[in-house]
Amino acid sequence: MKNPILKQMKEGIVTNNPTFVQLLGMCPTLATTTSVMNALGMGVAVIAVLTFSNLFISLVRNIIPKQIRIASYIVIISGFVTAVELTIKAFFPAIDASLGLFIPLIVVNCIILARAEAFASKNNPLMAVIDGISTGIGFTLALFSIALVREILGTGKIFAASNGTGGVTLLGPWYSPATIFLLPAGAFLTLGFILALVQKIADKIEEKNHKKEVEKYIDETFAVVPAEGAAEADVPVRTDAEGGDR
Amino acid sequence: MATENENRAPEEINGATGEVNEEITGEVVKKPKKSGGGVTGGYMVRLVITLALVCAVIAALLATVNAVTKDKIEERKLESRKKAVFEVFPDAADCDPYDADGEHDVYVVYGDKEKxxxxxxxxxxxxxxxxxxxxxxxxxxxxxKTSGVSVITMSETPGVGTKTNSETFLSQFKGKTGAESVGDGIDAVTGATISSKAITAGVKEAHGVQVDLEKYAEEKGAKVDGGATAPEESEPAPETEPRPVPEETKEPQETKGPEKEEERKPDETKEPEFIENGSDGYYHNGVYSSETDDVYQVEVDKNEYESLLEKEDDPEETGTDAETKKP
Incomplete structure (x- = not known):
């Protein structure tokens, strides 16, 4: 993780996942995850918007006075969202049919504005693009995992097209679909359980890392006496950084 | 209101300090002022220009994207409309937009490529x-009569309301006059009553749109329905229209007099009036005929049906018909 690009990718996809860690952009998360295809369509649209808006905002970050930065960001973001919407309308009518309403709503998706304000306006274009792509992928993966659960439990099928046709039947005729998973209530339930699971895994990893750190600290402290000062200053900071993200 | 105040504030400030020129030409002059957060005239101009530039760049981008995608989107739109039209008219070959009332998208459907x-x-x-x-x-x-109903988009509850978008539900409308309602000719989908009612209302609304096919066909040099029955079919329709109103006023009085057997017959003569009102005549016909005559049980088309009506009713009901026409 020495490479800043890889570090940034891990940051966007795992450590600072926009959905599971930052809990941003909940509205599209809950609304578009009724099927895997919808979730992927939404994810790809967000990746495109996020990447381009991050790049553009990073390019003009030194020109825009701070009083009008939010206004400028909104103009830039809505511009790219409209561009993506037109493109989808022209070339992917199937996605347009199922996500029609949610594409324009990307404008007010707080992930985009959050990344613009917190990252793109303070970093160079390359890192901003990396951040946009990785945050977008993190968002897409989160949507994908929620949609996977909802679609399988809700319809017994997977990868069905937006109008409910096609798809691979995973659960046979013996399974009577639990429609609640396609309803808003199911979205909240699924999100809650997945969040709990992610949190559990994160805690496990953190615990493990902490143990390692402590062992390392003990080894260093008691083996080499002169290193004590350096280790003492170092270790707490590192553990803080691991845990402080949440 | 707020913008007015904001606009006024810098002027007042400039007027008070008398430094208008300096502020505009000078760099960022920050002074603790009553309002505006220390934003001076020159800086204000810079803000406006920057924001305008950002907007201009984005507008240029959108114009480009729009130019590239515009035709494609139009094409897709027309395609999907045509697809929807062909879905409700299995034997359609082409269609033209028709200007009905400015509110509804109406398409005239042709059975052949030559229109x-x-x-x-x-x-x-x-x-x-x-x-x-x-x-x-x-x-x-x-x-x-309804030739078919198809749903283009719906955002009904998945797995419940979306069940109305099925062949079993939508095919119920076929061959009917748009007068039926849920419970009266149309069976709602279990658990999706609201969706079912909405679709039924939509069919009714569609039938309420005034489309003068005959006139349009004359303008276009086409003829309505290539089939032999078509001209006859469309001609009796206007005739039935003026008739029903007096009938309706007369009949309730008449039905009180005769016996039960005959009570039903005036009901049958009511049928044209149902058609005119945009309600279902054939459904009623089926019900009543099952008690009186087997012929009526078959779902006949309007043309046949009216000729049958004349045959059956004329000997007995000529008197009532004549009466009804008088007022």
Whole structure:
């Protein structure tokens, strides 16, 4: 993780996942995850918007006075969202049919504005693009995992097209679909359980890392006496950084 | 209100300090002022210019994207409309947009590529269902009967309301006059009453749109419905229209007099009036005929049906007909 690009990718996809860690952009998360295809369509649209808006905002970050930065960001973001919407309308009518309403709503998706304000306006274009792509992928993966659960439990099928046709039947005729998973209530339930699971895994990893750190600290402290000062200053900071993200 | 105040504030400040020129030409002059957060005239101009530039760049980008995608989007739109029209008219070959009332998208449907045979028209309606508007296409043939119903988009509850978008539900409308309602000719989908009612209302709305196929066909040099029955079918329709109103006023008085057997017959003569009102005559016909005559049990088309009516009713009811026409 020495490479800043890889570090940034891990940051966007795992450590600072926009959905599971930052809990941003909940509205599209809950609304578009009724099927895997919808979730992927939404994810790809967000990746495109996020990447381009991050790049553009990073390019003009030194020109825009701070009083009008939010206004400028909104103009830039809505511009790219409209561009993506037109493109989808022209070339992917199937996605347009199922996500029609949610594409324009990307404008007010707080992930985009959050990344613009917190990252793109303070970093160079390359890192901003990396951040946009990785945050977008993190968002897409989160949507994908929620949609996977909802679609399988809700319809017994997977990868069905937006109008409910096609798809691979995973659960046979013996399974009577639990429609609640396609309803808003199911979205909240699924999100809650997945969040709990992610949190559990994160805690496990953190615990493990902490143990390692402590062992390392003990080894260093008691083996080499002169290193004590350096280790003492170092270790707490590192553990803080691991845990402080949440 | 707020913007007025904001606009006024810098002027007052400038007027008070008398430093208008300096502020505009000078760099960022920050002074603790009563309002405006220390933003001076020159800086203000810079803000406006920057924001305008950002907007201009984005507008240019959008113009480019729009130019590239515009034709494609139009094409897709027309394609999907045509697809929806062809879905409700299985034997359609082509269709033309028709200007009905400025509110509804109406398409005249042709049975041949040369656009000579008009077989009916399709109306796009958007009744409000449980989860918003249901965009649907309703096909109406030259005889004024529903030829098919198809849903273009719906945001009904998945797995519940969306069940109304099925062959079993939508095929119920076929061959009917748009007068039926849920419980009266149409069976709602279990658990999706609101969606079912919305679609039924949409079909009714489509039938309410005034489309003068005959006139349009004359203008276009086409004829309505290539079939032999078509001209006859469309002609009796206007005739039935003036008739029903007096009938309706007369009949309730008459039905009180005769016996039960005859009570039903005036009901049968009511049928044209149902058609005119946009309600279902054939459904009633089926019900009543099952008690009186087997012939009526068959779902006949309007043309046949009217000739049957004349045969059956004329000997007995000429008197009532004549009476009803007088007032």
């Amino acid at each position: 000579k045979d008009m077989i009916g028209y399709a109306v796009k309606v958007a009744p409000t269902g449980f989860g918003g508007e249901i965009e649907m296409m309703v096909g109406i043939d030259a005889a004024g």
